[in-house]
Amino acid sequence: MTRKPSGQRGPVDHDRREQIITAAHEHFRRYGYKKTTVADLAKAIGLSTAYLYKFFDSKKAIGEAICTLCHDKLLTDIQTVVREDITPPEKLRKTFQSLAHNGADLFIHDRKMHDIVASAIEEKWHAAIAFDQELSSIIRHIILEGREQGEFERKTPIDEACRAITLSLQPIRHPVLLEYNLETLDTDATMIANLVLRSLAP
Amino acid sequence: MTRKPSGQRGPVDHDRREQIITAAHEHFRRYGYKKTTVADLAKAIGLSTAYLYKFFDSKKAIGEAICTLCHDKLLTDIQTVVREDITPPEKLRKTFQSLAHNGADLFIHDRKMHDIVASAIEEKWHAAIAFDQELSSIIRHIILEGREQGEFERKTPIDEACRAITLSLQPIRHPVLLEYNLETLDTDATMIANLVLRSLAP
The missing domain is CATH 1.10.357.10 (Tetracycline Repressor, domain 2)
Structure with a gap:
């Protein structure tokens, strides 16, 4: 999997990153990619936008994953x-x-x-x-x-x-x-x- | 050229149809097809919308031509x-x-x-x-x-x-x-x- 170097973390954060990808996948599947903002996504997953940005620097980076x-x-x-x-x-x-x-x-x-x-x-x-x-x-x-x-x-x-x-x-x-x-x-x-x-x- | 049968006319009208196509071509070239309405087009050509509809039953029919x-x-x-x-x-x-x-x-x-x-x-x-x-x-x-x-x-x-x-x-x-x-x-x-x-x- 290709990620932005700025979003890389240790093993615990790695699990969290996978969780975000899985949740984002489900969310995009249901509501579509174009209509969803990072804020919508963070809210749906139950995380803060700031926390989400610790792993991905843009919505596109999540889309890429x-x-x-x-x-x-x-x-x-x-x-x-x-x-x-x-x-x-x-x-x-x-x-x-x-x-x-x-x-x-x-x-x-x-x-x-x-x-x-x-x-x-x-x-x-x-x-x-x-x-x-x-x-x-x-x-x-x-x-x-x-x-x-x-x-x-x-x-x-x-x-x-x-x-x-x-x-x-x-x-x-x-x-x-x-x-x-x-x-x-x-x-x-x-x-x-x-x-x-x-x-x-x- | 393929046209809707409903838009067909005699020789004089045929010339007029060609004029409409040429004018529409120029208009679409400049302003784009999707943004232009039949009313915009009629106005730009200097014809009434009703007159334009005598030759083409929709914007798509003009686009097709x-x-x-x-x-x-x-x-x-x-x-x-x-x-x-x-x-x-x-x-x-x-x-x-x-x-x-x-x-x-x-x-x-x-x-x-x-x-x-x-x-x-x-x-x-x-x-x-x-x-x-x-x-x-x-x-x-x-x-x-x-x-x-x-x-x-x-x-x-x-x-x-x-x-x-x-x-x-x-x-x-x-x-x-x-x-x-x-x-x-x-x-x-x-x-x-x-x-x-x-x-x-x-």
Whole structure:
């Protein structure tokens, strides 16, 4: 989890910080992120605003922490896929499906959290950039593994292959696009994976 | 141009309709679409609101007409590319570049029009859906031509190939994504085109 250095504390305070994140998560889930002020949040949690500011220097810092939790869950799912005993093409396919499913799930069942993730991307929060980097590094790992095993072509510079695939994932993972294509998301994820795998053929 | 049947008139009225579209275009460009009411627009053009409603049944109908003008310009550029005496892979490349350039141009030099196009997509206006269909049909045409000439593979169902390519174009043509990736747009368009062309290799 990424935090502002100014908000860091020892182990006891660490627990308190986690409590604040959990309570803020619940509050944002119910009332939304944009409408809530730090004062509203402090009141709902039963803490003073000043005390809350000891851990986070802004509402955005709390939003970032929650956003990172969402991303961590998604990354854990994808990392599980990467460690499975399956071929690199299957790993790519499952990564695409996982992104699409998680995104749709957040949108359908946890709409207000989906809105926070959308804000994070729109406003280029650190949490969103870190997630992009992590996802990109997972994709690079799968491509390199596929190249080693002779499953994927080796001519395209790895940076380019990786960037192009990351871009091609946008329609199934960007909150705005995902929302627009919700009905065809599963088929779209499969079709994009197929296109990417054809592009990787040796 | 697509219009509500209720707004259709004879040749003289047709000229007047074009005048309204041109004036509305200028007005929206300067003051934005969302903030302008039909009454504001009528006043600025020097017509009564009632007269304006003779041609368009809502502000959205005027927005749609302007949006269609934007799209027509872009489609004309792409159709010119398609008619050039170049190979199908080059046609695809140029189509991608054209989409990226036009989108960036609108965003940088005509921000308020960019916002109208963004609304059109977000709210699934007829103009946006018609543009998608037209673009998709151009891509299908290029793929089929490439298949005939033995430049592209023929195994993938044409509907799937076409849909997947249309999806892969989103990062360089969707207003929200384009805005986010503005600095890398040219390179991104090239990288996506390369990926798509690798996927089409026989």
